[in-house]
Amino acid sequence: MPGAYWWGNAAKSWVIQDLLGRLPADTPCVVFDYGCGDGGYWPQILRDYPQIQWWGFEPNQRRRQQAQQQLVGLPAKIIGWCELEQIQLNADFIVSFSVLEHVYDRRQYLLMAKKQLASHGIFYLNYDDGHFRPLLDLHQPSTWLPAFKVALHNWLAPLLARCGYVAPFQQRIIQAEIDQLLSELGWHIQTSFYSNLECLKSLIKTLPDAQKDRFMEVWLDLEKTLNREFRRSGPPCYGDGSNLWRVMPSRTLILTHSPESLTPGNEPHPVTATAS
Numbered sequence: 001m002p003g004a005y006w007w008g009n010a011a012k013s014w015v016i017q018d019l020l021g022r023l024p025a026d027t028p029c030v031v032f033d034y035g036c037g038d039g040g041y042w043p044q045i046l047r048d049y050p051q052i053q054w055w056g057f058e059p060n061q062r063r064r065q066q067a068q069q070q071l072v073g074l075p076a077k078i079i080g081w082c083e084l085e086q087i088q089l090n091a092d093f094i095v096s097f098s099v100l101e102h103v104y105d106r107r108q109y110l111l112m113a114k115k116q117l118a119s120h121g122i123f124y125l126n127y128d129d130g131h132f133r134p135l136l137d138l139h140q141p142s143t144w145l146p147a148f149k150v151a152l153h154n155w156l157a158p159l160l161a162r163c164g165y166v167a168p169f170q171q172r173i174i175q176a177e178i179d180q181l182l183s184e185l186g187w188h189i190q191t192s193f194y195s196n197l198e199c200l201k202s203l204i205k206t207l208p209d210a211q212k213d214r215f216m217e218v219w220l221d222l223e224k225t226l227n228r229e230f231r232r233s234g235p236p237c238y239g240d241g242s243n244l245w246r247v248m249p250s251r252t253l254i255l256t257h258s259p260e261s262l263t264p265g266n267e268p269h270p271v272t273a274t275a276s
């Protein structure tokens, strides 16, 4: 079992562990990070797994440059929107970490992922609800202003997006709606899981680096058990009926193309470019 990457975020760590567990040992394989931010922990992963040909897309220029700097000298390429529209990556894996809640046109985003995934590929689609649960403690004045700012952002962002300013967009994902959209667009949900117990996300920040690997192991084991044995459905709360969602505000879907969406005419073509 590969070690833990992405300290501090059990959802991302779980996805990376699952992805690395499926990697062929010596055959090159294409991974596409759709909304890669500053590149996160990919430099370390790419050094440890040289068979990965990594591609990233990031609309924010500052973060794109940070990713480019971090990934210099590795088999990695960051692309912009024009290139993404023209290219057919035929990716073996697509990851999307904490992006969907920031995407204004979710249909277009999911269709583009469909175009970029190979017919046998796997799409790890992760989204978060943390932005929509600002921590307000009336006994702690230091929480008042941040909570107010977040609430204001959540309220304004959809209005600004309708006027064409989509960069700061964020909006809660409603589980039934997104699952319905995925099915309409020809995605098959293989499985889903909830992650990121809030108290453990805070606790890891108090630990020295030397203890973080072990802590991630315990954290991942606990969350796997919670998902396997203690997940229950009930009335929706924060847009999702799972009891886990109330305390684990990160949901990940493992998606594949649904067989009926893969007619011979629309199968992706083989990859024509390499990341370097």
Ligand SMILES: C[S@@+](CC[C@H](N)C(=O)[O-])C[C@H]1O[C@@H](n2cnc3c(N)ncnc32)[C@H](O)[C@@H]1O
Pocket: 034, 035, 036, 037, 038, 040, 057, 058, 059, 060, 063, 096, 097, 098, 099, 102, 103, 104, 109
């Ligand atoms: C919370 S950050 C997550 C970044 C990175 N995935 C990570 O986990 O560190 C959300 C990212 O989604 C990007 N984003 C917003 N709209 C997007 C879109 N339509 N397509 C791809 N990425 C988008 C933002 O620019 C931002 O970098």
